[in-house]
Amino acid sequence: MLGVDIGGTFTDVVAVRDGRITVTKVASLPSNPADPVVEGARRLGVEGSTLFNHASTAGLNAVITRQLPKVAFLGTDGFRDILTKARLWRPLDAQTDASWRRSFGDSGRPLIPRYLRRGVIERVLADGTVMTALDEDQARRQLEVLGRCAVEGIAICLLNSYVNRRHEERLRELTQEVLGDVPVSISAETSPLAKEYARASTAVIDVMMKLMFTSYAGELDERLRELGFGGALNFADCAATLMPWRDALEQPFRIVFAGPAAGTTSSARLGEALGERELICCDVGGTSTDVSLVQGGRPFVNDTFSLEHDLIINALSTEISSVGAGGGSIVSISATGDVLVGPQSAGADPGPACYGRGGEAPTITDACLLMGILDPDGFAGGEMHLDAARSLAAFEALESRLDVHERIAYAYRIAVHNIAEEVTNVAVRHGVDLRDFALVAYGAAGPMLLPAALEQLRVKRIVIPPHPGLFSALGLLSTDLVYYDSQSAYMLLMPDAAPRIAEMFEAMEARLRSRVAAGADGVVVARSFDGRLYGQSWETPLVAVEDGPITAATVAAMIASFHEEYERRYGNRFEAVPVQGVTYRVQLIVPIDKVDFSSVPEGSSAGEPARQRIRTLSYFEAEPLEAPEYDRATLGAGAQVAGPAIISEGLSTTLVCPGQLATVGRLGEISIEAVSGA
Amino acid sequence: MHSFPRPQERHLAAQRTPAEGSCPECGSAELADYRVLSEGGWWDVRKCGRCLHSLSREPAPPFGSYTPLGLEI
Numbered sequence: 001m002l003g004v005d006i007g008g009t010f011t012d013v014v015a016v017r018d019g020r021i022t023v024t025k026v027a028s029l030p031s032n033p034a035d036p037v038v039e040g041a042r043r044l045g046v047e048g049s050t051l052f053n054h055a056s057t058a059g060l061n062a063v064i065t066r067q068l069p070k071v072a073f074l075g076t077d078g079f080r081d082i083l084t085k086a087r088l089w090r091p092l093d094a095q096t097d098a099s100w101r102r103s104f105g106d107s108g109r110p111l112i113p114r115y116l117r118r119g120v121i122e123r124v125l126a127d128g129t130v131m132t133a134l135d136e137d138q139a140r141r142q143l144e145v146l147g148r149c150a151v152e153g154i155a156i157c158l159l160n161s162y163v164n165r166r167h168e169e170r171l172r173e174l175t176q177e178v179l180g181d182v183p184v185s186i187s188a189e190t191s192p193l194a195k196e197y198a199r200a201s202t203a204v205i206d207v208m209m210k211l212m213f214t215s216y217a218g219e220l221d222e223r224l225r226e227l228g229f230g231g232a233l234n235f236a237d238c239a240a241t242l243m244p245w246r247d248a249l250e251q252p253f254r255i256v257f258a259g260p261a262a263g264t265t266s267s268a269r270l271g272e273a274l275g276e277r278e279l280i281c282c283d284v285g286g287t288s289t290d291v292s293l294v295q296g297g298r299p300f301v302n303d304t305f306s307l308e309h310d311l312i313i314n315a316l317s318t319e320i321s322s323v324g325a326g327g328g329s330i331v332s333i334s335a336t337g338d339v340l341v342g343p344q345s346a347g348a349d350p351g352p353a354c355y356g357r358g359g360e361a362p363t364i365t366d367a368c369l370l371m372g373i374l375d376p377d378g379f380a381g382g383e384m385h386l387d388a389a390r391s392l393a394a395f396e397a398l399e400s401r402l403d404v405h406e407r408i409a410y411a412y413r414i415a416v417h418n419i420a421e422e423v424t425n426v427a428v429r430h431g432v433d434l435r436d437f438a439l440v441a442y443g444a445a446g447p448m449l450l451p452a453a454l455e456q457l458r459v460k461r462i463v464i465p466p467h468p469g470l471f472s473a474l475g476l477l478s479t480d481l482v483y484y485d486s487q488s489a490y491m492l493l494m495p496d497a498a499p500r501i502a503e504m505f506e507a508m509e510a511r512l513r514s515r516v517a518a519g520a521d522g523v524v525v526a527r528s529f530d531g532r533l534y535g536q537s538w539e540t541p542l543v544a545v546e547d548g549p550i551t552a553a554t555v556a557a558m559i560a561s562f563h564e565e566y567e568r569r570y571g572n573r574f575e576a577v578p579v580q581g582v583t584y585r586v587q588l589i590v591p592i593d594k595v596d597f598s599s600v601p602e603g604s605s606a607g608e609p610a611r612q613r614i615r616t617l618s619y620f621e622a623e624p625l626e627a628p629e630y631d632r633a634t635l636g637a638g639a640q641v642a643g644p645a646i647i648s649e650g651l652s653t654t655l656v657c658p659g660q661l662a663t664v665g666r667l668g669e670i671s672i673e674a675v676s677g678a
Numbered sequence: 679m680h681s682f683p684r685p686q687e688r689h690l691a692a693q694r695t696p697a698e699g700s701c702p703e704c705g706s707a708e709l710a711d712y713r714v715l716s717e718g719g720w721w722d723v724r725k726c727g728r729c730l731h732s733l734s735r736e737p738a739p740p741f742g743s744y745t746p747l748g749l750e751i
Contacts, residue, residue: 107718114716115730148704148729 001051001231001593002044003476004037005259006058013040014473015049016595023470030067033058034220038227047228051593053476054220054245055236059209059256063307066109069211072151073112073204074142074171076159077119082197083112083204086310104311111204111311116149118142120158120171128164139171143178153207154179157187157200162488165192183210190251191314193583194488198304202253202313209252217245232592238305238317240265240475241482242592247515254315257305261318262475264292264299267440269478269594270465272297273667278432280423280439280459283472284446286328287345289419291426292320295568300430303530303541303583316484316542323422327445328352331362331411333400339410341418353394354386362398364445366391367411372617372627373448373655378648409619412452420453431571434459442471447647447654451672454660464670469651477595483512486585492534493559493579495552501529501584502550508586515588522591530583531562533574539582540566609639615646620658632670639664642675694727701726701733713738 005012006028014023024043026036033056046052062068073083084105094100101107106114120142121135146154154175161168165188172184185207187199221233235248240261248255260283267281271294279294293300305317324343328351332340341364346352350359352366354376368374369391376386395407402410427434439459441450447464454462465471485508491497505527516523527545532538543565546557559579567573611628618624625644632649640663641647643656647670654670656662662672694710701709708727713720720738725731739745 101718105718106716115725115732145730149731150729 001053001477001595002041002046002049003053003262003473004040004055005262005473005476006033006037006054006056007259011036011040012470012473013037013044014470014477015044016474016477017049019596021467021470021474023473030058030061034216034223037220038223041224041229042227046224049229050231051477052224052229052231052233053236053242053479054233055240055258055262055476056255057257057259059205059212059252060307062208062212063111063205063256063311066111068111068208069152070116070150071112071153071155071204071207071211072116072118072146072149073200074118074120074139074154074156074158074175075200076123077121079159079196080114080117080119082157082200083117084110084114086197086201087312089310091309102310103308111201111208112155116146116151118146122158122167124158124160124164124167126160126163128160130164130167134167134170136170136174139174140178143175147179151179151182153183153185153211155185155187155200155203155207157196157203159196161186161188162192162194162199165189183207183214185210190253192487193314194490198312198314201311202315205256205307205313206251206253209256210249213252213255214249217249221245234481234592236262236476236479237482238315239299239301239482240318240479241316242476242479243481243483247483253313256307256313256315257317260290260320260472261292261299262479263290263442263472264294264318264320264475266465266471266475266478267292267442268294268297268299269475270440270463270667270669271438274463274665274669276438276463278437279463280426280434280437282419282423282439282441282443282446282450284419284441284443284449285326286347286445287324287326288322288343289325289422289443289446290320290322291419291422292318293426293430293432295430295432301542303539314486321422321426323418325364325415325418325422326443327363327365327368329364329415331364331367331395331398331407333398337401339400339402339407339414341411341415352391354388354391355384356387356390360394360397362391362394362407362411364411364415364449366394367408367415368445368448368653370395370408371412371619372615372624373646374653375615375629375646375648378653405619412449412619416449416452417456419449420456423453423457430569436460438463440465442468444469444652447652447670449655451643451655451657451660454657454672454674460673462672464654464672466668467651468654474595479594481590481592483515483588483590484585485512486583488583489581491581493531493555493562493581495555497581498550498552498555501555501581504584505545505550505586508584509588512586512588516590520590524589524591526587526589528585528587529558529581530585531558531579531581533566534578534580540569541583542585545584609635609641612648617644617646620644625658635664635670637664637666637668697724699733701729701731703731704729709733713742715742 002015011026026040120139123132168186168188185203187203190206191202233245234242236258237254263283271279277297281292283290300319304312305315328345329342330344350357352363528542530539530541543562563573617627627644629646643660644658645656647654692712694712697709706728720742722736722738724733
């Protein structure tokens, strides 16, 4: 099986065959994204593979850079500006700044310029009754204008269409009459949920992704088959669940940002194998650290995803917080003389100063090299030599009153503290106690930075998974096919609501089952709802609904589950307040082959593991420390390494700090804990 | 005392002044100058009446055509 993760700079392709993992990196090519994917597949070989799982951040990058197709928006007359108003949320630092504007507002960089947003005379009330019939002649005139503007696709979102979609469907027919076969997304199909802004933005992103991905996906499937691939091509969504590519293209807004969630999925799967259900996941890459939470064995999934501030889509997505601290984060000196780390990054090109590719600014990778954590001849599996003299020159060139040794030591500590601060923020936001959690450290730079944060974070332990540099990509091979549908209906959860809730769940389940291939084994149906305390204006998403017929007893159980979930998310409960159901969701989960975290052999119980050599670690204490270096491949299950020590492997380096003990677990994971009394 | 009767038209539209030239996008000669209110304030625009391409967009007075107390701002 293969997984491909298309990033802005590189396209990573990982293959798992007979338990052996191979990986290749190809430079991404935005003008023809299929080329690097096919090249990576060709290098690793796809013949005989059963799965090709695909994740891409191309959709998000297109939105951020506004490299978007020319799309028009049709809304209810008088409401064409809902896309610009959004939810009227302002960021904290803009509360008193009158000049602040949304990045996607008309005076900024609108997704759809105002002249392509047209009003259509019609009005459906909140109960679904028609107050004003659709004025078809006026709608045709608007469509003729859009035709003259040569739009490539149309997004349609009318008020209250989630309870009555007739006008949207008729408008789609009119669009096809007037404009021919252009892609159209109607909000009642893409996201039949309450709140028109999120419905509208989801429909807009949906039609844009249709235009971006339809021909690409078809071409990719064809070219992979030419290489001999005979398996299933699946696309990952914002929660790292998979869909067959043709199904993904029916609701492509779901795949606008796939990739980062895969690391969280991978962590949850490793945690399940280890019996750890409470995890903080830290993916330390070149530019940033992505922090996410797994609670009770489940990733924290939200019902909306923000592409930019207040630019949301109604897609299930794993909640991930980012901080600009990674291996490539640039070290600088502020105007007041402080050492700063990030958020600017040297990226892959030119990269850190020690790469010798023209980068002159010092980075965290340079600091780690000078501290002795990185081996200049062992970086990236020995394929790249790091030049410590360039790193030192870069730190010396900083304008600072600190001596160069202090600059290096402080840069490393600040990077570690920045990450620790973000982890703490995530924990506080969710009201969890980090002492109950294990921290999974992955990404190429995670194992060399995060063990130093153990003292600040006080987590139970730090877990370095097998293949930490590839751990996110492996997440693409750790997940199931998931089909989902949702429907909004505001109703107080009372016993007499049971028949209507049952009707909605049954209709959605029937629709989803019709999409799943006949004979699929082990299909699991998961039902949930988004609810709120009566009087609230926001929902608590994804409250579990028990299996079986929906009866008055089920409704009572839904209320109990709501209070449980509310407490899990927000730390308190209000059982005296009635609960209102808002959105009802069904997931159909179809198990597929997944990567297996295979066990590693027991290590020799006699004596210590074999050391490769002794390395010198600088700047941890007043005097340099002698640290033995071990090859991770030689450490069997049960092997223990006391810090200070270095554990090396092809694509990453694990630091065991003084006062810490690293133990290799049965799945090859390295567990780092503070030694009591140290 | 002023009285402002309810407009008879369903939609009010800015008065458009035909302009010389042709649209660089679609070649149409249906160019017009008029004032629009958009995020960021009032703008004097020259647009193509056929494909709505904007040929120019200049900031207009902050209150548009309204002059408070008859004062030019």
